[in-house]
Amino acid sequence: MNEEYIEIELEEEPIELCKLLKVLNLVEGGGQAKNLITEGYVGVNHEICTIKRKKLYSGDVLEFDGEFFQLSLSADAIPAEKPAVQTHTEPKPAVSQPTVQPAKSKRKRTKKPKVDDKTGRRPISFG
Incomplete structure (x- = not known):
């Protein structure tokens, strides 16, 4: 893979992926950026990213529309600490314990007559 990188200098880091696409004028707006990312x-x-607000730092490589962008930090900017890479671990199976739910008290409704004796109409219930 022989790619040419376009260098992008960041004035501050991190920058969110969708905002970077807007700043570089690669998309018309934030909605379009989020759709393309999703x-x-x-x-x-060098991996497909579907996280809209992924934080990008200097040293990261952005790929869009066949172009590669290498992010670097400008000389007067203060570098931020990049968070440690999270490894995907298998979740521990939850110990199944019977959950006790409180008994719901049923509200007893009085039966209303289906048809009013005087008018011959059914009553309207709003509750």
């Missing part, structure tokens, strides 16, 4: 048209660090 549909899998954007890559971060």
Whole structure:
């Protein structure tokens, strides 16, 4: 894979992925950016990324529309700490304990006559 990178200097980090697409004028608006990210048209660090507000730092590579963008930090900017990479671990099976739900008290309704004796109409209930 021989890619040419377009270098992008960040004045502050992190920057959200959808905002970066807007700043670079790669999309017309935030809604379009979010749709393209959700549909899998954007890559971060050579992997498809579907996280709209993914935080990008200097050193990350953005791929969009066949172009590669290398993010770097400007000389006068203060670098932010990049969070540790989270590894996907298998969730521990939950210990099934019977859950006791409080008994719901049923409200007893009095039966209303179906037809009013005087008018011959049915009563209207709003409750």
